[in-house]
Amino acid sequence: GESVGLHLPTLSVQEGDNSIINCAYSNSASDYFIWYKQESGKGPQFIIDIRSNMDKRQGQRVTVLLNKTVKHLSLQIAATQPGDSAVYFCADSGGGADGLTFGKGTHLIIQP
Amino acid sequence: ETGVTQTPRHLVMGMTNKKSLKCEQHLGHNAMYWYKQSAKKPLELMFVYSLEERVENNSVPSRFSPECPNSSHLFLHLHTLQPEDSALYLCASSQGTGTSSYNEQFFGPGTRLTVL
Numbered sequence: 001g002e003s004v005g006l007h008l009p010t011l012s013v014q015e016g017d018n019s020i021i022n023c024a025y026s027n028s029a030s031d032y033f034i035w036y037k038q039e040s041g042k043g044p045q046f047i048i049d050i051r052s053n054m055d056k057r058q059g060q061r062v063t064v065l066l067n068k069t070v071k072h073l074s075l076q077i078a079a080t081q082p083g084d085s086a087v088y089f090c091a092d093s094g095g096g097a098d099g100l101t102f103g104k105g106t107h108l109i110i111q112p
Numbered sequence: 113e114t115g116v117t118q119t120p121r122h123l124v125m126g127m128t129n130k131k132s133l134k135c136e137q138h139l140g141h142n143a144m145y146w147y148k149q150s151a152k153k154p155l156e157l158m159f160v161y162s163l164e165e166r167v168e169n170n171s172v173p174s175r176f177s178p179e180c181p182n183s184s185h186l187f188l189h190l191h192t193l194q195p196e197d198s199a200l201y202l203c204a205s206s207q208g209t210g211t212s213s214y215n216e217q218f219f220g221p222g223t224r225l226t227v228l
Contacts, residue, residue, distance in 0.1 A: 043116070043202050043219030044155070089155070100217070102155040 012109040019077040021106045023090035026071060030092040034100065035064060035075045039086045047075070047088075077108075085110045115139040116220035118203050124226045125193065133188040133223045135203030143209050144186040145217065146178060149200040161186060162209050193227045200224050 013019045025033070031052040036044035050057045050064045050073075057064050063076040073090050087107050091100040115138045125131050137144065146158040160168035161180040175197075177189040186203055204217040 041221065043204070043221050045219070046216045049216075091155075100155075100157065104152065104154050 009104070010107045010109060012111055013080050014111050015080060015082060017080055019075075019080045019084065019108060021075045021077075021088050021108065023073040023075075023103055024071060025073060025090070025092050027092060027101070028071065032093040033064070033066060033073050034091045035062075035073075036089045036091060036102075037084075037086045038089065038105070044089060080108075080110055082110050082112075084108060116203060116205055116218050118201075118220040118223050120223060121221065122224045122226075124228065125190070126228050127193060127195070129193075130189070130191040132190065133201055133203075133225075135186040135188075135205075135220055137184055137186075137203075137205035137218070137220075139205060139207075139218060141205040141207050141218075142183055143206045143215070144180060144183070145204040145206075146186065146188055147202040147204065147219075149202055149222070151199075155202065159188075160209070167209065190225075193225075195227050198225055198227045 011019065011021060034049040035047040037047050038044045048057060048059045048062050048064050050066050052068060055066050061078045065074045075088060077084055085108060087105040089102050089105045091102045093100065117136050119134045123131060135144065143162045145160050148156045148158055157170050158172045158176065159166060159178045164180045164183055175192050179187040179189060188201060200222040202222045203220045206215045206217045208215045
């Protein structure tokens with residue numbers, strides 16, 4: 001079936017630097033994408049979403065970029081903080097009528 | 113914290129046991145979900161309920177049996193599980209179904225299940 005995947009399993013960044021987490025998707029019919037953050041011992045938490053009629057959306061310290069031509073999604077975190085340490089998942093709406101299809105996740109590690 | 117609670121947080125069971133996972137949402141949502149999260153694998157959608165009716169079942173083995181008695185509670189009944197069923201089981205809820213921020217899914221902390 002269709003899949004959503006992340007490029008790297010682990011990303012290590014210095015505190016204060018910007019982080020970029022990438023995601024590739026294969027379902028050309030996907031029209032809605034979400035980034036989730038999962039901290040240790042907790043369930044995933046919604047960060048930001050974007051529809052396919054947009055190519056950029058900004059939140060507080062986070063920006064999601066969508067390139068439909070190459071089916072690529074990225075999450076940019078500005079001025080990374082220790083509290084940003086978590087596993088980040090991208091997901092799309094192509095997994096069924098009402099559920100989400102998740103990627104495997106990228107573990108973001110913050111170095112002091 | 114998220115308004116979605118799950119009990120128990122940890123469960124160890126033998127393959128012949130019968131147990132149930134419980135999820136409760138305090139957000140007034142109409143849709144609830146069960147996901148399975150295994151190590152090194154993406155989250156897998158198992159079941160979706162909308163207004164207490166099952167709307168999606170992603171070919172889950174019959175040893176997993178969901179129950180949604182009302183819009184605030186969701187159960188996952190387990191029987192004769194296999195060791196490969198060991199995983200984190202996550203419950204989520206949303207206002208409705210469909211793709212929009214309005215229907216953002218809120219997740220519980222999960223139940224860590226170990227099948228011996």
